[in-house]
Amino acid sequence: MRKQATVLGLAAVIAGAALLAPGTALAASENCQTHSNGKVCAQKKGSNIEITYSKTGGSEVWVKLGYRQGSNYKFDNTYMPVRSGQSRTVKLPFSTVKNTCFQGAVLPEGSAVADSLKSKSFGCS
Numbered sequence: 001m002r003k004q005a006t007v008l009g010l011a012a013v014i015a016g017a018a019l020l021a022p023g024t025a026l027a028a029s030e031n032c033q034t035h036s037n038g039k040v041c042a043q044k045k046g047s048n049i050e051i052t053y054s055k056t057g058g059s060e061v062w063v064k065l066g067y068r069q070g071s072n073y074k075f076d077n078t079y080m081p082v083r084s085g086q087s088r089t090v091k092l093p094f095s096t097v098k099n100t101c102f103q104g105a106v107l108p109e110g111s112a113v114a115d116s117l118k119s120k121s122f123g124c125s
Helices: 002-020 024-029
Strands: 031-034 038-047 047-053 061-069 072-075 081-083 086-092 102-108
Touching: 002 081, 024 038, 038 102, 047 102, 072 102, 081 086
Parallel strands: none
Antiparallel strands: 031 038, 038 047, 047 086, 061 072, 061 081, 061 102
16 A cells, blocks of 8 residues: 555656646747737747747748847748648847847738737847
8 A cells, every 4th residue: 555655656746747847838838929820939049039930720821930129120031831730930049139028920921010920028128
């Protein structure tokens, strides 16, 4: 009986550790915003910002991924196709500017920059 209790206790500790282990996934999800056909996520990684667009519906679109810092936008140089069920990720360098926040941004081909899909704001300084 004692051995069974020890095994069950150990299993509970391992299961709890497995639930806590993906801390980076939790941090990234805080900077996500869901839109009608997808989700935009962004996070700082060292001196880069990583932007991910996960398309959940609709037809194929060509997009550029980037970020907004204050009123300025920076996008990757090329448009890339993304279909429902696919994700695209880019990393772009950034410089910290006081009193600004970041947002991941997805620019569909033919759209105005102001109309880009955005993540939640983060990294405000």
